[in-house]
Structures are given as C-alpha cells and as structure tokens.
Amino acid sequence: MGKTKVVGIAGRYGTRYGATLRKKVKEVLEKRYAPHTCPFCGHKGRVTRISTGIWMCKKCGMKWTGGAYLPRTEVSKTFPNIIVRE
Ligand SMILES: [Zn+2]
Structure with a gap:
C-alpha cells in the first residue's frame, strides 16, 4: 500500500482512470507498439x-x-x- 504501482507505458495516464482501465490502456498501447x-x-x-x-x-x-x-x-x-x- 502507498507504493506506486508500475503500469508501464500507461503510467503517464496517472490516476485519472481506474486500475482496470489503466491496465486495458496499457494492453492496447503495448499491442500498438509491438x-x-x-x-x-x-x-x-x-x-x-x-x-x-x-x-x-x-x-x-x-x-x-x-x-x-x-x-x-x-x-x-x-x-x-x-x-x-x-
Ligand atoms: Zn505481409
């Protein structure tokens, strides 16, 4: 708790979105750049x-x-x- 969660390249989206959405964004971005x-x-x-x-x-x-x-x-x-x- 209190530790910054590593969310990879989706980290720049900060805490504006929930963890689930951030994970989704990360997946999409990783696919995009893969x-x-x-x-x-x-x-x-x-x-x-x-x-x-x-x-x-x-x-x-x-x-x-x-x-x-x-x-x-x-x-x-x-x-x-x-x-x-x-
Ligand atoms: Zn081809």
Missing part, C-alpha cells in the same frame, strides 16, 4: 500503419483496413478488407 504480424504472409515486424486504420506490410506489399491502432480490430475477426493487391 511488432505486428502480417495477416497475409505472416511476417512479423514489417507491418506499418500508413494512415489511420490503413495498414501495409512491407514484406508482401499488401494494404488493408484495420483498427485505428491495430492491424486487426476485435470486430473484424474475418479476413481484413484488402485495399491494394500487388
């Missing part, structure tokens, strides 16, 4: 966000729509919408 796996070629670490909700794999050149911060959203459990097939 290397993403391409849903098409499976290569990890070459997926970049080129615009909000638009993702591109530098390995296979695929572009698709996804979440604003993640290549895949929770709701789109099906294959992502392909924008450009090269």
Whole structure:
C-alpha cells in the first residue's frame, strides 16, 4: 500500500482512470507498439500503419483496413478488407 504501482507505458495516464482501465490502456498501447504480424504472409515486424486504420506490410506489399491502432480490430475477426493487391 502507498507504493506506486508500475503500469508501464500507461503510467503517464496517472490516476485519472481506474486500475482496470489503466491496465486495458496499457494492453492496447503495448499491442500498438509491438511488432505486428502480417495477416497475409505472416511476417512479423514489417507491418506499418500508413494512415489511420490503413495498414501495409512491407514484406508482401499488401494494404488493408484495420483498427485505428491495430492491424486487426476485435470486430473484424474475418479476413481484413484488402485495399491494394500487388
Ligand atoms: Zn505481409
């Protein structure tokens, strides 16, 4: 008690939110900054966000729509919408 809880990169959000939400934010941010796996070629670490909700794999050149911060959203459990097939 009284000890500052280590919440990683979500720590900057301070005590404005409850512990549960901070944990959730931490999870989202960690996913956001973690290397993403391409849903098409499976290569990890070459997926970049080129615009909000638009993702591109530098390995296979695929572009698709996804979440604003993640290549895949929770709701789109099906294959992502392909924008450009090269
Ligand atoms: Zn790929």
